[in-house]
Structure formats: C-alpha cells, structure tokens
Amino acid sequence: MEKKIIIAIDGHSSCGKSTMAKQLAKEIGYVYVDTGAMYRAVTLFAMQNGLYPDEGVREDALQNAVDEGKIQISFKFNAEMGRPDTYLNGVNVETEIRQMAVSNRVSPVAALPFVRTLLTEQQQAMGKEKGIVMDGRDIGTAVFPQAEMKVFVTATASVRAQRRYDELMEKATSQAEKDALSYDEILKNVEERDYIDSHREIAPLRQAEDALVLDNSELTREEQSAWLLAKYKEIVSRC
Ligand code: DC
Numbered sequence: 503m504e505k506k507i508i509i510a511i512d513g514h515s516s517c518g519k520s521t522m523a524k525q526l527a528k529e530i531g532y533v534y535v536d537t538g539a540m541y542r543a544v545t546l547f548a549m550q551n552g553l554y555p556d557e558g559v560r561e562d563a564l565q566n567a568v569d570e571g572k573i574q575i576s577f578k579f580n581a582e583m584g585r586p587d588t589y590l591n592g593v594n595v596e597t598e599i600r601q602m603a604v605s606n607r608v609s610p611v612a613a614l615p616f617v618r619t620l621l622t623e624q625q626q627a628m629g630k631e632k633g634i635v636m637d638g639r640d641i642g643t644a645v646f647p648q649a650e651m652k653v654f655v656t657a658t659a660s661v662r663a664q665r666r667y668d669e670l671m672e673k674a675t676s677q678a679e680k681d682a683l684s685y686d687e688i689l690k691n692v693e694e695r696d697y698i699d700s701h702r703e704i705a706p707l708r709q710a711e712d713a714l715v716l717d718n719s720e721l722t723r724e725e726q727s728a729w730l731l732a733k734y735k736e737i738v739s740r741c
Contacts (some may be wrong), residue, residue, distance in 0.1 A: 505741045506532075506633035508648075509734065512707065513655030515695045518718060518726070522528065522655070523637040525583050525723075526730050530635075536630055537638035537645070539588040540621045541612040542599035543575045545599035554607060558697035565616050571713075575624070602670075605691055609698035618704050642713050651737045652713040653730065659696065660720045663689035676720035712741055 509532070512524045520536050525535035531581045537584050544564075548554040567573055577586035578714075587596040598604065611617055616641075625636060625645045636645065641662065642652035658691040659667075674680045679693050714733055 504629070504738055505521075507633050507650035507671055507738060507741060508629050508646045509651045509653070510646050510710075510713075511635065511637040511653045511655060512639055512642050512710070512713070513653075513716075514657070514662065514707070515676060515699070516666040517655050517657040518665065518723070519637045521653050521723065522726050522730055523635045524725050526734065527635040529727075529731060531633075533628070533634045534586060535620065535625065535636045536586070536588070537625055537636060537641065537660045538729075539596075540575050540610075540624070541586055541617070542608050543590045543595055543605050544573055544617055544621070545604050545611045546595055546599050548611060549603070550606065552615070557647045557696040559607070559608060559614070560612055561614060563615070564603050564611075568616055568620055569585060573620075574648060575621075577661075595664075600673075602625070602687075602691070603696075609695050609702075612700060613702035613704070615704050622705075639699055639707040643711035644705040650741055651715055651734060652710050654709040654713040657719040659689060659692050659719060663692045666692065681701060692696040702723065 509526065511519050520538070523536075524534050526532070545566065548559055548564050551567070553560045553567070560648060573589050576589045578589060579585075580587045587594050588599060589595065617737070622645050623696050625641070628634060629636065629646055640644070642649055642654070663685060667683060667688050670683055670688070674683065716726065716729065721729070
C-alpha cells in the first residue's frame with residue numbers, strides 16, 4: 503500500500519484552493535479539511551453571541567469563551583454535496599460561514615493568538631494519522647511544517663474577486679440577493695484580507711520555502727487538478 507502523507511495547500515483567499523484540495527482528496531481517498539471554515543466558525547460564534555460589535559471583536563470575552571470550551575467545531579461528510587459540512591456546537595453552519603458578513607469580519611479573528619493556538623492544535627490532531635489534504639494559510643509553515651507535499655496557490659486579486667463574485671451570484675437565491683452583490687466590494691474584501699493575512703504577527707500567510715508554487719490565474723480547474731495529481735504521484739513515489 504502507498505505511504506500516506508500530509509498535503510498542505512496554502513495561498514491567498516478565493517484562489518480556488520478549497521476546490522482543488524477537495525478534488526484531490528476525493529481522487530486519492532484522503533480526508534479533506536478546510537481550515538478557513540474553522541476560522542469562519544469562530545467568527546460566526548462571536549457574531550452570534552454579541553462579541554463582535556461594529557467597533558470590532560471583543561477579544562477578552564472571546565478568549566473567555568475559548569477557555570471555557572464554548573466553541574466546538576467539527577466536520578461531517580455531506581454525501582449529497584460530496585464534501586464535509588462545518589458544524590459549530592453541533593449546528594450545521596456551512597451556509598452562514600460563507601456569507602459576506604462573515605468574510606468581512608474573519609481576518610481580525612484569525613489574527614488573535616488564542617484563536618490560532620486553539621485551531622492549530624485541533625488541526626494537528628486531525629492530521630495525526632496522515633492521509634489528509636488540509637487547506638489554509640499557514641498549513642505548510644506552522645501547522646505541518648513537516649508535510650511531505652506543500653503547495654502555495656495564488657492568482658491576481660482581480661481574477662480572485664471575479665471568481666468569488668461568480669460563485670456568490672450562482673449561490674444567490676433571489677434577484678435582491680444578486681442585486682446586492684458588488685464586484686468592487688468583493689475586490690476590496692479580497693485585497694483587505696490579503697493585507698491582514700500577510701501582515702499579522704502570528705503565522706502570517708507566506709510561502710514555505712519548500713512549497714511548490716501554482717499561479718492559477720490562467721488555468722482551468724481541470725488543468726490545475728491534473729497538475730496537483732501529477733505532483734502528488736511524483737512525491738508519493740519518492741516517499
Ligand atoms: O480560506 P478562507 O477564505 O475561508 O479563510 C477565511 C479566513 O481565515 C481568511 O481571512 C484567512 C484565515 N485563515 C487563516 O488565517 N489561517 C488558515 N489556516 C485558514 C484561514
């Protein structure tokens with residue numbers, strides 16, 4: 503049997519990391535973990551519990567909630583969708599965590615040291631048995647610096663904003679929801695998140711020295727999936 507490895511996929515927001523990571527996990531029978539969903543779930547918890555007023559996140563109160571074990575995040579495979587759904591304290595929050603209200607607030611939460619410690623420990627526990635594809639910002643640098651395969655994915659901000667716009671348009675269930683979408687607002691969100699994610703003090707988004715770089719601005723989904731699978735085969739044959 504082939505040796506199981508850890509595959510770390512990091513990169514900028516909205517560059518299709520999770521789509522390609524999910525697809526690869528399916529093809530090779532690995533577990534897929536979306537770590538961004540975990541940061542989003544913590545953000546949603548703060549929003550739902552009055553810990554994230556307009557002035558900004560209430561750090562002390564959020565830290566208390568973390569210390570008291572009030573934030574439990576888990577994943578359950580959704581066979582119909584062919585991907586794991588994210589649960590916050592036993593409730594499926596997959597839809598809520600993808601909304602703009604969460605996207606606009608998640609980066610400051612992801613910069614909090616106690617949030618990173620909590621989620622990094624959980625992610626390391628999930629990878630103990632290997633056979634995992636994990637996507638995020640710091641997987642190859644902080645969570646699994648020893649990962650056998652590391653990929654750093656990127657694309658220009660405008661390409662990523664357009665992709666997110668198309669995705670939200672497709673998901674919108676009413677004309678009013680569609681009308682509320684603004685490409686400029688999405689581009690601003692993408693650029694702001696890039697800045698915060700790359701400049702935070704702890705585990706900032708950066709390319710691991712031993713990562714394979716994939717700029718997918720000009721690639722189709724099929725092309726990048728084929729590229730990823732070929733790299734996996736090459737690496738696993740050497741392990
Ligand atoms: O991948 P995403 O857009 O769902 O990520 C949401 C936010 O969480 C984003 O601002 C970056 C942050 N994040 C992080 O800091 N570390 C990770 N491993 C994953 C995501």
